Structure formats: structure tokens, C-alpha cells
Amino acid sequence: MKDYSIYRMNSKAFQGFIYLKYVDGELQQLELSPQMSPKVFDAVMSEVPQLEADIPKGEHYMMAFAFETSPHSPKVTYQPLNPSTAKDKLILFCHAFKQYRQVPYYPKEHEKANIKNVMVNKELLDVFFTSPLQHFTIDNYISRYNITRDQAKNGKPVKDSFKFPGHYDAAFEKTLSGASLQAYWKHLRANGWEKVTLANQQKVWKETGRKS
Secondary structure (H helix, E strand, C coil): CCCEEEEEEEECCCCCCEEEEEECCEEEEEEECCCCCHHHHHHHHHHCCCEHHHCCCCCEECCCCCCCCCCCCCEEEEEECCCCCHHHHHHHHHHHHHHHHCCCCCCCHHHHHHHHHCCCCHHHHHHHHCCCCCCCCHHHHHHCHHHHHHHHHHCCCHHHHCCCCCCCCHHHHCCCCHHHHHHHHHHHHHCCEEEEECCCCCEEEEECCCCC
């Protein structure tokens, strides 16, 4: 599982925030929430660090351009995303979902409203998305919030460490390695799944019903 970080870029040069996602230290995704002129857009693009290690600390000037109404270039800050608003929480959850499940997440309207009632951070999301669940929705995150918070604080119980879904889940499989991956394969075989080779030599898991 690749490590990822999300930052929020803020400046008086534009309204709202810009979200930056770094995977293994390299810029992978940039999300623009505000509307901005082509001039400001070009300036922002020239400022965004391609490497997480190059993100400046504190506040600094955007040297790419200066507004005619100001003697100085506008200032910009980069902050690790520690969500306090519903929008920031949605951004972090959706990025984590894409990172773990390899597909986008489209929150429902009631989820957008309800997520403001719980804490969302990278530590809690890592625990949630590595749990042996079938549904990784915001609704389920909220309903399991106390369990996830306790597991993040105290560690997952031993009995949960080997509790896998009873079906094959390729995205879940990618979160495992070593002994846990071997245990998941053994669990699948015990529940009637078998790894078969197709005509094109590709190996896939198929439910056979023959439990070992």
C-alpha cells in the first residue's frame, strides 16, 4: 500500500482552497475548488511543488506574478489536511477510498450532511479501510465510528486480525501482504473459492463451492 498525504493550498489570490494529493512523495492529483482567471491559474500551477519534500513551511509569496493593485505578490500556505469542515472531511474520505479501493467514491446527499458529525482523519480512515468489511461507505464509517476510533487508539483485537470477507475482493486483497495475504487465500479456499488459470494464462479466483 503506497503512502499518501493530502494538503490544502490557500491564498488570497483565489477564493476557497486547492487540494493536493501526494503518493509516495510525488504529486498525483490536484483538485481545484474555486473559479479563477487564466492568469491566476497559470501562476498557481507554477507554484505547486511536484515533490512533497519541496513544500515550503509557513507562509511565502507567490513569485510567479504580482497583482497590479498590490506592491507584493499574494501569499500562499500549504497545510496538511486535518478536516474540521464537512467539505474537507468529504475530500479526505473520497481520496482515501480511491487510494484503497482503486475506484472513485460518490457520496450521497445525506452522507455529505452527516459526515460533519464525526471526526475524519488519515489514522481513522486507514483503520476503517483495512478492516474486513463488505461496505466502505460514509454511512458505514459513521455507524462504526466508535469501533474505528477505539481500534485506532488501542489496536485491532486479535480476533479481528484474521476476520476476512467470505468472498473474493480484489481491492481488499491489495491491502494485504505476507502472512495476512496467505491467511486470506486460505480463508477463501475454506469458503469454496479456488484460484484457476484461464485460457490466456491469467490466474483468477473463482467460486467453486468445494470447501476445504
